[in-house]
Amino acid sequence: MKKSIIIGIMGGGKATRKDEKAAYRLGGLIAKEGWILLNGGRNAGIMEASAKGAFDHGGLTVGILPDDNCDRVSEYIKIPIITGMGNARNCINVLSSDIVVACPGGLGTLSEIALALKNSKAVILLNFDGEKALELYNTKNLLHYAKTPEQVIDIIKKIHIHF
Template sequence: MAIIGVMGSGKNEWPELAAPLGTWIAERGFDLLTGAGRGVMLSTARAFSTTQGRKGRSIGIVPSETHPVLGFVPVAGYPNPFIDLPILTPLPRKQAGEPDDALSRNFVNVLTSDVVVALPGSQGTLDEIRLATRFAKPLICIGAADAFDGVAPDTRIVSSLVDVYAFVLAQTERIGAGAPSY
């Protein structure tokens, strides 16, 4: 089963994009991967998880902080309540100003995804877009072009969810992950 990674703002839910995308991913039997937080991550996971008859799982890559007894614990507010499979990583959220090669959970988000769909966001989202490009992950961005300033010039940016759906289907068929495994 293909894992569709949806990246985007941790503050703005972009419900007009994220909710129908989450529902569509669930209806196709794919797994959803997000950063397990608020904003786009919450909106997409909510729509995915509340879709009747879904077969896939909502996977969340949870940022952590150190704890004197437990080692690492989720950052407050993580995971959101619509994550079926939270994966706690000792890798932090990427901080503004850190170099591109600074390790963060963004690496796990991108490297675990079979296809990456990016909605508008801030520095963390732009970092995930750069990582998807660096590691040759199938990538499509949806939203206004100016929301993706700073990405590679050949990055595919579309304004219609229909284009995203076609891209995801083509990529999952190409990598042989289009059919659910059960």
């Protein structure tokens, strides 16, 4: 059997209407090519939209779920893979995809881009903006910058008060 071509679509569980429309269209185009669509499997955002796009055009859809049950599976996923591993499943997403497409998303999507490239997978960024995702967290005071080990210790001690 000729190996199937699996295209992984990464992207956020929250997405704008415009980004969902693009994901839906992308899912449809993938289905028309006869490729398999793989994504994170949930019934939200880019995942739901891209799965529906493929499903509506007769495509085969695989979802790699972070949960240990089916509660949040998109109804447009034909084959739900239930990992029960949280974000560790992001590694499976990229290892199982021949090519990874990153739609707009947050830090989960950024981790998948990094892991895909690390594993020498081709990655196509479809309007994904990595800087934006990081900036968001910057404003939450989670991201800090240091030049020396001593500064690191100082920052830890400041944060430490909130432990």
